[in-house]
Amino acid sequence: MSVTFHTLASGSGGNSALLRADGFGVLIDVGLDERLIAHRLAAIGFGWRDVNAVLLTHAHSDHWTDLSLGQIRRLSVPFYCHPDHEPAINRYGGEFEPLRKAGLVFSFQQSIPFLLNPLITVTPIRVPHDSEPTFGFRIDGLTAAGQEWSVGYASDLGEVPEELFTAFREVDLLALEFNHDETMQRNSGRPRRLIQRVLGAAGHLSNTQATEAVRRLLMESPSPRLRHVVQLHLSKDCNKPLIAATTAQKMIDELKAPVRLTTASQNSPSATLTIVD
Ligand SMILES: [Zn+2]
Numbered sequence: 001m002s003v004t005f006h007t008l009a010s011g012s013g014g015n016s017a018l019l020r021a022d023g024f025g026v027l028i029d030v031g032l033d034e035r036l037i038a039h040r041l042a043a044i045g046f047g048w049r050d051v052n053a054v055l056l057t058h059a060h061s062d063h064w065t066d067l068s069l070g071q072i073r074r075l076s077v078p079f080y081c082h083p084d085h086e087p088a089i090n091r092y093g094g095e096f097e098p099l100r101k102a103g104l105v106f107s108f109q110q111s112i113p114f115l116l117n118p119l120i121t122v123t124p125i126r127v128p129h130d131s132e133p134t135f136g137f138r139i140d141g142l143t144a145a146g147q148e149w150s151v152g153y154a155s156d157l158g159e160v161p162e163e164l165f166t167a168f169r170e171v172d173l174l175a176l177e178f179n180h181d182e183t184m185q186r187n188s189g190r191p192r193r194l195i196q197r198v199l200g201a202a203g204h205l206s207n208t209q210a211t212e213a214v215r216r217l218l219m220e221s222p223s224p225r226l227r228h229v230v231q232l233h234l235s236k237d238c239n240k241p242l243i244a245a246t247t248a249q250k251m252i253d254e255l256k257a258p259v260r261l262t263t264a265s266q267n268s269p270s271a272t273l274t275i276v277d
């Protein structure tokens, strides 16, 4: 029995990550169509049959697809979202209502922990982003052998709120957005409004913001458990994996932290990140 984490896809072209704990599979976001998710799962030795729950961070279209909601319904997989996500999903997709009628939609509330199964607890933390509301998740579990584990996941946020710093203390794996290099963003030639949106407090985290957030988490953790940092949601136009990785690795080396850095890709699943052997 083990606890593992993979990103399946990360970026504005679609987001999904798989957390597996003692055989229980959780997809965080389903922003690819169901066949592409099946391909990505197959590439790491899994399939839709291994998915037991789906969590939604927010209603932007790179985090859910109607085709995946249809698949979730056919497979009777519980779908966890905030009640305020429902109108936006309903407006753009026909599969949400059948999912709800099938009794598969479960609502969570900001900062209130809920159970996915008797051994896995999820706490949704509200983060600033221009799709209201957007959440990061702290996920805590206990293996059948009695070992505790924790994951922090936040993929779209303009800045890191204080509550997230508190919630993500003492996690074993932290998956955090490293969206853009600020200089590349400013010089991107994109419309001014778009640049302001991305850089703003309700946009996306830069490499520097995310690196400083990880630094603070490492420095404030009394007994640091953090072993994996996963860089999420890199911009295709305004970031490069090498820039994001170098920025974070420099900080990790400065702190001499025993942390392995992984940079998520839009086009292929990550390596298997083992949280509990
Ligand atoms: Zn996104």
Ligand SMILES: [Zn+2]
Pocket (backbone or CB within 6 Å): 058, 060, 129, 131, 156
């Ligand atoms: Zn978003």
